Amino acid sequence: MASGTPRVFVSHLAGVPVFDPNGDQVGRVRDLVAMLRLGNRPPRLVGLVVEVVSRRRIFVPMTRVTGVESGQVITTGVVNMRRFEQRATETLVLGELLDRRVRLVEGGEEVTVLDVGIIQLPARRDWEIDKVFVRRGKGGALRRRGEALTVDWSAVTGFSLEEHGQGAANLLATFEQLRPADLANVLHHLSAKRRVEVASALDDDRLADILEELPEDDRVEIMGKLKEERAADVLEAMDPDDAADLLSELPERHKDRLLALMQPQEAAGVLRLMSYEERTAGGLMTTDPIVLRPDATVAHALARVRNSDLSPALAAQVYVTRPPDETPTGKFLGTVHFQRLLRDPPFTLVGSIVDKDLQPLRPETPLTEVTSYLATYNLVAAAVVDESGSLLGAVTVDDVLDHLLPEDWRETEFHGPAGIENLSGGSR
Missing domain, CATH: 1.25.60.10 (MgtE N-terminal domain-like)
Known part of the structure; x- marks a missing residue:
């Protein structure tokens, strides 16, 4: 940001894309890193926490930021891809400052932090937090409850104190999408x-x-x-x-x-x-697939598939059973795939178009066989049926993948692939 450009409130930076000088996207802003200073001196903003494509979080120094405009951040030079580790002297602006309860220096009134404003210092690449947007709690007779105002950083106190029971409404608002x-x-x-x-x-x-x-x-x-x-x-x-x-x-x-x-x-x-054993069809399945009676119509089936709460894998097909149409008691008749629902007239009964050729899985089927079954028949989900022919549930490909990947795959994903080290000279 060039000298003289208006300040930016940090809630507007959450999730904005970060680009290198060539216009290639590096990642998205997930937080800002500041260092609190003694007295009432405004904190110095030292960098951005940027989430790259692999979901690894890296640190981009503010000295590498050349522009914050039109909903994007522009950086200069090659960034360091080493995973971000917060230091003891550092404070995460979005994660730790928003929703804090602090006090106004004048009058000692308790207020809640809604946002903070940052600005670039003249003729330098240094940035600092200069404004705090707060909401009052209970006030005097002339003050409305919930009144919001913007004050200088020096006008509030209490950021360095440990707080118990800190709220999270404003932090969540920045990431609600x-x-x-x-x-x-x-x-x-x-x-x-x-x-x-x-x-x-x-x-x-x-x-x-x-x-x-x-x-x-x-x-x-x-x-x-x-x-x-x-x-x-x-x-x-x-x-x-x-x-x-x-x-x-x-x-x-x-x-x-x-x-x-x-x-x-x-x-x-x-x-x-x-x-059920963990690595079997019974241990992997969900008991809430779409279950219909044979006299249900294609139109009804499509209405059930449209439910936005369903995962794509569960919405890919419906399971037809004799009454009662629920797990684990309905007698399984077969499956109707989503593509077949799209090809047939809305008034068609699902009982007339069920796929009876595929044998369903048994709950004791081991994970390796479940994987082979889905791969062989190009399926994203499969019915699980007990010895009496009653539908127990359905195994979906996402749950299979969860168990095929290493046990710590979520931690690896959050931290980024092992082995990616510093891709540029220097360090934090």
């Missing part, structure tokens, strides 16, 4: 304290989606910090197979208490999944 896997990446890189605070601020459905994408240690940590009633609600919002996997990672006593707090029907489905 992220996919669950990307927001999980944000949580993974926060401190343990902030990770739990942010998780607590999410609604049950959003947190459930994110827990499915987090490494095991993070999931167990978050579940251990939630109130048990809330944890049980989140488990109910998760896909049954993911809930079963998460419960299996928890201590036995904690697992039993959570199952007791869940709705009986939800708990029964999860317990049924936990009864």
